[in-house]
Amino acid sequence: QAQLREYGGGVVQAGGSLRISCEASGQPFSDHNMGWFRQTPGKGREFVAAIDWARTTPYYGDSVQGRFTIFRENARDAIHLQMNNLKPEDTGVYYCGADRNWGRIIATPPVSLDAWGQGTLVTVSS
Secondary structure, three states, X not given: OOEEEEEOOOXXXXXXXXXXXXXXXOOOOOOOEEEEEEEEOOOEEEEEEEEOOOOOOOEEOOOOOOOEEEEEEOOOOEEEEEEOOOOHHXXXXXXXXXXXXXXXXXXXXXXXXXXXXXXXXXXEEO
C-alpha cells in the first residue's frame, strides 16, 4: 500500500526558517508530480508549491513566492520544502500530495490527488 509521510513541522518565530520533508513508502512515486499544500484557519486548504516528476518545473503560490523553495531528491522518493522568512499567516497543517497529472497538482482551489500524507503542523509565532 503506497503511502506518503510528512515530517519536520514545529514551532518557529516570525522571520525564522524551517524545513519539512515528505517520503514515500510501499511503492515509488518517481513518476508522479508532487506538491505541498496547507490547511489554514482563515483560508482553508491552499496550494503552496509543486515540482514535476522530472524535477524541472518548480511552481509556487503567490503568497510564498521568493520565500519558500521546493526540491526533490533522485536517490529517494522524497521532496522537501525550505521555508524562510516565515510569517504568522504561514501557520497551518502542511500536506504532501502526489498525482500523475500536473494540472491537478496546481489546481486552484486544490483538488483530491492520487495520494496524500497525514500532514505536519507548522506554527509561526509573532
